[in-house]
Amino acid sequence: MLTNDQLDRWDRDNFFHPSTHLGQHARGETPTRIVTGGSGVYIEDRDGTKLLDAFAGLYCVNVGYGRSEIADAIAEQAKQLAYYHAYVGHGTEASITLSKMVLDRAPANMSKVYFGLGGSDANETNIKMIWYYNNILGRPEKKKIISRWRGYHGSGIMTGSLTGLAGFHNKFDLPRAPILHTEAPYYFRRADLDMNEADFVAHCVAELEAMIEREGADTIAAFIGEPVLGTGGLVPPPAGYWQAIQKVLKKHDILLVVDEVVTAFGRLGAMFGSDKHGLEADIITIAKGLTSAYAPLSGSIFSKRMWEVLERGTDENGPIGHGWTYSAHPIGTAAGVANLKLIDSLGLVENAGKTGAYFNAAMADALGKHAHVGDVRGEGLMCAVEFVKDKPSRTFFEASEKIGPKLAAALLGQGVIARAMPQGDIIGFAPPLCLSEAEADIVVDKFKIAVDAVF
Ligand code: PLP
DSSP, X not given: OOOXXXXXXXXXXXXXXXXXXXXXXXXXXXXXXXXXXXXBTEEEETTOOEEEETTHHHHTOTTOBOOHHHHHHHHHHHXXXXXXXXXXXXXXXXXXXXXXXXXXXXXXXXXXXXEEXXXXXXXXXXXXXXXXXXXXXXXXXXXXXXXXTTOOOOSSHHHHHHSOOGGGTTTSOOOOTTEEEEOOOOGGGGGGGOOOHHHHHHHHHHHHHHHHHHHOGGGEEEEEEOSSBOTTTOBOOOTTHHHHHHHHHHHTTOEEEEEOTTTTTTTTSSSOHHHHTTOOOSEEEXXXXXXXXXXXXXXXXXXXXXHHHHHHHHHHHOSOSOOOTTTTOHHHHHHHHHHHHHHHHTTHHHHHHHHHHHHHHHHHHHHTTOTTEEEEEEETTEEEEEEOSBTTTTBOOOGGGOHHHHHHHHXXXXXXXXXXXSSSSEEEEOOOTTOOHHHHHHHHHHHHHHHHHHO
């Protein structure tokens, strides 16, 4: 067992943490919280501090911490067979079972699931398959992908480029082409346009149509979006947005990729956000909630119409030249099977809808009238509180004022973890789907104290 001093030193000296200020960490200015355990909605650190995790890790520990059912399934799989690949002619009972369980839950037009490791690599798989699809259809020019500002789709080379948040592009020279960004469906931030919600939807559609017109529909392969914007600010779409966008995509034969890395398997109070929002996807990206993060696993679910073309492509060209060593990893898929069973047996999809409605209403009640709260919004167990400098004129704080980080730190001081979202003064909540109403009350009460401490 390492001493605390060793842990701190080895961490500073050796460990490259993701999404971290590297210099501050290496100089020991931002000590690492070393997490040692978790149970239900709580985690515990090495000092014995218990924190209510109202962001479920990175909105992924959907069944909550400490579930022995999943831990046991992982251990059994590891003992029986820790690894074998899924390349031509190989599989395991766990990966085959999980593919059936995913398709049984997915929208009716879906056909097959490819398993990867995380959301970023799943979206990379999607781009390759979209390009392959159009090549097989004899449309080699139809390759551009439209994403939205504030969309988050990963931090790989192409997926970082799809992501419409400046901090993920900064100084990386990610390829701009063939990615295009269009308006985010973020009505609250666009009040300056002086439009009602329906006019704003029409504006988003007009911008998309103008982009398609400018670029040429025969150069645009796909549109990618999250049913509810996640990392960009936890923003449910305005009414009618998805219906109007899909009409345009259909007209121009542009594929729809629905990125459900956050929303699949219950977060919005429905098994898939696609079903809830009436989305007819050609590809659905899944990850986080697939295993509740007990093991890394993602998936790309392909529609029947895409699958037919992919199949034809391999009839014409030989086996598909795509795969990771760890695709459909037995331990990940065993975790996925146990996790989906647990979501069903605990009724977590229903709980996310019911407790989510309670939580969002309680948050709006507690903070909606606060002088610096511009917006309280949410859907299922996703909730965001957005802060403004001046409410009547809807003036936002400068980034340098760091209001979001100050609020998150004050809340942490109250024993609750939430996330200061990367762009704007937005505090995001996305707790485990097993949250109870009593736990929701704790989060709201502590956040009110934190807000009063900051303003
Ligand atoms: N897509 C969405 C909607 C996400 O929220 C995320 C991560 O938060 C990703 C993709 C990338 O997933 P990963 O971090 O597992 O690569």
